[in-house]
Amino acid sequence: MSSATSVTDPAIEPIVFRWHEAEITAIAPVTPHVKSVRLRCGLAESYRAGQHVDVRLTAEDGYQAQRSYSVASAQDGSGTLELMIEALPDGEVSGWFSHCAEIGDRVELRGPIGGSFSWDGSDGGPLLLGGGGSGVVPLLAMLRRRAQNWREIPAALIYSARTRAEAIAVAELERLAEADPNFSLHLATTREPGGKRIDAPLVADALARIGSPGKVFLCGSNRFVAAASDLILAQGVAPGLIRTERFGA
Amino acid sequence: MVTRGFVGRRQPPETGARLPPGQYLTDDFPILQIGPNPTVDMATWRFTLREGSRPIKAWSWAEFEALPRTTWHGDIHCVTKWSKFDTTWEGVSFDDILADAGIAAPTGYLLAESHDDYTTNVPVADLVGGRALVATRYEGQPIHPDHGGPARLFVPHLYFWKSAKWVKGLRFTQTDTAGFWELRGYHMYGDPWREQRYIGD
Numbered sequence: 035m036s037s038a039t040s041v042t043d044p045a046i047e048p049i050v051f052r053w054h055e056a057e058i059t060a061i062a063p064v065t066p067h068v069k070s071v072r073l074r075c076g077l078a079e080s081y082r083a084g085q086h087v088d089v090r091l092t093a094e095d096g097y098q099a100q101r102s103y104s105v106a107s108a109q110d111g112s113g114t115l116e117l118m119i120e121a122l123p124d125g126e127v128s129g130w131f132s133h134c135a136e137i138g139d140r141v142e143l144r145g146p147i148g149g150s151f152s153w154d155g156s157d158g159g160p161l162l163l164g165g166g167g168s169g170v171v172p173l174l175a176m177l178r179r180r181a182q183n184w185r186e187i188p189a190a191l192i193y194s195a196r197t198r199a200e201a202i203a204v205a206e207l208e209r210l211a212e213a214d215p216n217f218s219l220h221l222a223t224t225r226e227p228g229g230k231r232i233d234a235p236l237v238a239d240a241l242a243r244i245g246s247p248g249k250v251f252l253c254g255s256n257r258f259v260a261a262a263s264d265l266i267l268a269q270g271v272a273p274g275l276i277r278t279e280r281f282g283a
Numbered sequence: 284m285v286t287r288g289f290v291g292r293r294q295p296p297e298t299g300a301r302l303p304p305g306q307y308l309t310d311d312f313p314i315l316q317i318g319p320n321p322t323v324d325m326a327t328w329r330f331t332l333r334e335g336s337r338p339i340k341a342w343s344w345a346e347f348e349a350l351p352r353t354t355w356h357g358d359i360h361c362v363t364k365w366s367k368f369d370t371t372w373e374g375v376s377f378d379d380i381l382a383d384a385g386i387a388a389p390t391g392y393l394l395a396e397s398h399d400d401y402t403t404n405v406p407v408a409d410l411v412g413g414r415a416l417v418a419t420r421y422e423g424q425p426i427h428p429d430h431g432g433p434a435r436l437f438v439p440h441l442y443f444w445k446s447a448k449w450v451k452g453l454r455f456t457q458t459d460t461a462g463f464w465e466l467r468g469y470h471m472y473g474d475p476w477r478e479q480r481y482i483g484d
Contacts, residue, residue, distance in 0.1 A: 050483040051468055055284060091286040099291050100305050100364055126292045126307070134288040141286050147481075149467040150317050256314045256429065263319040274400070276318050 053090065053142045058135055059114055065200045068120045068168060070106070071131060073143065078115045081146030083108050083175035084153050084251065089117070090142040091127055101127040104172035104253070104279075105146070106203075108179035118202060120168045151277050153249060155184030160244035162271075164192040164232070164262040166254025170202050172279065173251060177217070181210060190218045190240040194232050194258055196225040218243040232258075237265040247271060253279040301358055303475035306366040312430065313365055317463065320428045321398040321449050328433065330417065331452035332384055340384040341452075344433070350375045350383055353416055355439065360475040362442040372437050374418035377410040380453075390455045394462055395436045395447040402462035403447050404471065405438055407455075414440060417450060442473040442480070 056075035064070045077087065086104045107116035121132035153161065153176045161180070163173040170193055180189055195201035201221065211219040220240045223229040241247070250271060252262045259280045267273060293299070298308060331341040342350070353376040360366045381388060388407040395403050409415065418437035419426060426432030431448025438445045444464050465471055470479040478484055 051481040052483075091289040091291070092284055093289050093291045094285055097291045097293065098305070099289075099307070102363060124292075130286070130289050136287075139287050140284060142284060144481075147468065150463075260320075260429070267319060273319050273321065278316065278318055280314050280316075 051088075051144045051147065053144045056141055056143045058137050058139045058141070061135060061137060064118055064202050067200065068118050068202055069131060071117045071119055071135065072114045073117065073141070074114045075143050077143055077145060078113050079109055079111070081105055081109065081115070082149070082152035082154055083179040084151045084172040085146035085148045086172065087115075087117070087143045087145035088147065089127060090144065091130055092142070099126050102147070104175070106171045106174050106178075108175055108182055110182075118168065118171045118174075148279070151251060151253070151279050153251065154179060155187060157249060159184075159187035159189060159248050160246070161187060161189040162192075162240060162244060162247040162250045162266065163189065164194075164250070164252040164254070164258075164266070166194045166258030166262070167196070167200075168202065169252075169254030169258065169279070169281070170195075172253055174203055174207075176251065177207070177210065180217075181214070185214055185216055188216045188244040190220060190244045192220045192222070192232055192236065192240050192262065194222045194224060194254070197223055197229075198226065232262060232265065234265055234268065237262075237269060241269055241271075247275060250276040251278075252276065254281070256280045301368060302366055303360050304478045305480075306360055306364055306475065309365040309367055311365075312367060313361065313363070314429050315361065315363060315444075316399070316448060317401060318399055323398050323428075323433060323449060325433065329451065330434065332380065333452060333454045334389050335455070335457075339386060342383075347375065347417075347434070348419070351379045353379070353413070355416060355418075355437070357439055359439055359443055359446075362444055362469065362473070362480050366475075371422050372416060372418045372439075373420040373423075374416035374434070374437060376413055377415045377417070377453075378413060380417065381411075388455065390457055392456045392459045394454045394456055394460055395445075395450050396452045396454055397447045398449040398451050400463075401447055401449075403436075403445050404456070404460055404462045404465060405436075405441070405445055406459065406472070409438060409441065414438070418446075440474075442470075442475055444469065445473055 054076045056073040060072035090100045103117045106118045119131040165173045328344045332339040354373045416437040436447045436450045
């Protein structure tokens, strides 16, 4: 084989991933467990929505730790990008961001990584997005990119969160859904009175809003991605349209 | 570049010595793949050895399961930074596949091909000499589809993206030919101990 090009998978030029210095320019709580971290970095204008970066922290004695985080922002000309970092129990890197990081601190970033899980308007649609918990972050970047230039492309987001308070950027997504007739939000909260997991009617409703999808992106825990894949395939969507990213066991 | 206030979490010396650089230890078994699990029909399953587009030999599931079995025990390392210790895999060694086909490797490189259109390249030298299996069992059980069952390539001394899930065949190539992730910036070889994650590492 000589090319990565196919109908469902835009070719990304192989690139050399270098480490870039990045400086924290803003930190803000997003949910009780997730912080938004803005970083000024040379990578800020050279990624596609949906891609992730590796973050590297270095201790005084040279010890290093790396983790991958999806970028939440769409390129906006600010010279910065936004990560949303969930505090994990005993998280070696997320713990530093949660309890220690301050504006002006510096870390290293490398990327952008993950060309097959990425979208830009020229890739077309309609877009069916499914996010579980913090898995919504790369999808948020796609929706922000779409909102910049591509609102004519129909899009639906299926979003499963434990509670409304733990749903990332839910106010922004609801504002977008209200203002944009081509975008619909399908929120399922699993740990609230009257809440539920995503199910066939919810998926059918999302598909009815956008028509036959051209691109499907699913991100979340393995359990969420497996359930969402099965429900979407059961609606007759071709498996080759679906791209997934999973975390956890 | 030192990050203010970061101290990190050191591993005990015996654990640290088994962890390649930049890796952390997990008891979980994370799942990473480009799309949904493909549907694999055991009645029509074939494992096919090819040189370029020419088939050399193909095995049905029953034929493949009848080949000599090899068990491997040890540690695995994923480019996404997790490592898992003391795993046990069973399958057919690449040496036994070649022996059953009655050939020596015709070229120095090959591409593993999967049911989900995934591909990854591995040098033949890294597969011979008992270094690699086409694995069909994990911890004594058939490999769960989430982890690549019914059969996955298993090359434990390289990052785990080389151990292609749902493998359907191996294709000898004249040159070292980039696969799915290698076309997207991942390293052509992928040695965890030299931390060859991406092109240029």
